[in-house]
Amino acid sequence: MTEFETVIGLEVHVELGTQTKIFCGCAVEFGAPPNTHVCPVCLGSPGALPVLNEEALKLAIRAALALNCTVRQESKFDRKNYFYPDSPKAYQISQYDEPVGEHGFIEITVQGEKKRIGITRVHLEEDAGKLTHSPYGDASLVDLNRVGIPLIEIVSEPDLRTAEEARLYLEELKSIMQYCAISECKMEEGSLRCDANISLREVGQRELGTKTEIKNMNSFRNVQRGLEYEEQRQKKMLLKNEKIVQQTMRFHEESGATVAMRSKEDAHDYRYFPEPDLPRISLSREYSEERRAEIPELPAERRQRFVEVYGLPLYDAEVLTVTKALADYFDGTASRVRDPKSASNWIMGDLLAHVKANGLEMEQVRVKPEQLAELIGVIEKGTISSKIAKNVLKEMLDSGKDAKVIIEEQGLIQISDEGQLREIALRIIATNKKSVEDFKAGKEKALGALVGQMMKETKGKANPQLVNQIMLALISD
Numbered sequence: 001m002t003e004f005e006t007v008i009g010l011e012v013h014v015e016l017g018t019q020t021k022i023f024c025g026c027a028v029e030f031g032a033p034p035n036t037h038v039c040p041v042c043l044g045s046p047g048a049l050p051v052l053n054e055e056a057l058k059l060a061i062r063a064a065l066a067l068n069c070t071v072r073q074e075s076k077f078d079r080k081n082y083f084y085p086d087s088p089k090a091y092q093i094s095q096y097d098e099p100v101g102e103h104g105f106i107e108i109t110v111q112g113e114k115k116r117i118g119i120t121r122v123h124l125e126e127d128a129g130k131l132t133h134s135p136y137g138d139a140s141l142v143d144l145n146r147v148g149i150p151l152i153e154i155v156s157e158p159d160l161r162t163a164e165e166a167r168l169y170l171e172e173l174k175s176i177m178q179y180c181a182i183s184e185c186k187m188e189e190g191s192l193r194c195d196a197n198i199s200l201r202e203v204g205q206r207e208l209g210t211k212t213e214i215k216n217m218n219s220f221r222n223v224q225r226g227l228e229y230e231e232q233r234q235k236k237m238l239l240k241n242e243k244i245v246q247q248t249m250r251f252h253e254e255s256g257a258t259v260a261m262r263s264k265e266d267a268h269d270y271r272y273f274p275e276p277d278l279p280r281i282s283l284s285r286e287y288s289e290e291r292r293a294e295i296p297e298l299p300a301e302r303r304q305r306f307v308e309v310y311g312l313p314l315y316d317a318e319v320l321t322v323t324k325a326l327a328d329y330f331d332g333t334a335s336r337v338r339d340p341k342s343a344s345n346w347i348m349g350d351l352l353a354h355v356k357a358n359g360l361e362m363e364q365v366r367v368k369p370e371q372l373a374e375l376i377g378v379i380e381k382g383t384i385s386s387k388i389a390k391n392v393l394k395e396m397l398d399s400g401k402d403a404k405v406i407i408e409e410q411g412l413i414q415i416s417d418e419g420q421l422r423e424i425a426l427r428i429i430a431t432n433k434k435s436v437e438d439f440k441a442g443k444e445k446a447l448g449a450l451v452g453q454m455m456k457e458t459k460g461k462a463n464p465q466l467v468n469q470i471m472l473a474l475i476s477d
């Protein structure tokens, strides 16, 4: 049977986190009442002239550099002409043949192997308006607040071979954008959007097969689902010797299927020409280097440091570096404790569970890294048991109080006084003769029951190792 290879390329639009739009002074605000952040420039009134927002340019350059692109010293804007109700100007200001950045890459890890995915280009452009179609099919509403919000489009090389690789690439891309404070990348608010191109070719064949483009995938999971569906659809057609039609497909979330939307436009359909109302962009080397200096330690470097410096397993390092805020939190905690792995365990366990259950951002967590480090310190010293520490952390997360204050207030200090524990142990032995006999008869489990009684008696405050030792010594006689 014919073997096929899948070829996927992604086009990602990322909204830049500027205060105002790209060519006018209108505010950028998600969720504002429709058509309230508009002016003659972004509405495309005759005679209105665009002026480039420098912050958008800075963010685009920073993004291009973070994606290992070469930043062009010379670039320009072009008009992409199309008629659609989401664009009152009937064109979009974009970049055609001279984008801000080109020839970059993102590294992903696929089943333990590093793989480089090329980035063709990063270009600046303005967003279009948002259309809402009536479910009854009788009307469409347009909100032009989004017109003119600065975007970068990041186009990958056709280097991705599976839907899973596409998801990994998107996750890494999103992390990089967030680390560099370029965008919040909220797919649910549309500040990160992804279109995917996919084609199949016979294994060994050099030229690409006919591709389709999938739109309307609103989560990384759906990108993966959409691509998997389309891969199978194309494969079935090719096996039946049917021709793939180059077209745009819409992903249907409920069914997980892709549905043909329209035939795909080619670049010449847009009649690109240089934007006459904006000057060319000329960048000095220093200007780009200043942007490079704004880039923090990126997720891949941080993962490596967490493994090498803190000795974390790769899995922990991956979880803890997904967002910069979480990675900062771990750094802040781990650098203050003896065993960084215990910091990782507390953060990945109880802390993230709390964050998830309450729908919080890391910045909203009431326990600061130094407070968590203090709690881990008192466990390491044996002042409280880890079991009690779980409750203390819960209380800390609710109240924001320090561990030491809660331990003091509730008298939670671990009992490590041998004399005191021995006394309690003798009392328990006296009232649990059956367990003692069981133990002597070889049922080792009986020891656990006696230790359990001790912990119950001391409300979990007894030092468990010590209790074990004392009890074993007493009943082994």
Ligand SMILES: [Zn+2]
Pocket: 021, 024, 025, 026, 037, 038, 039, 040, 041, 042, 043, 148
């Ligand atoms: Zn405006």
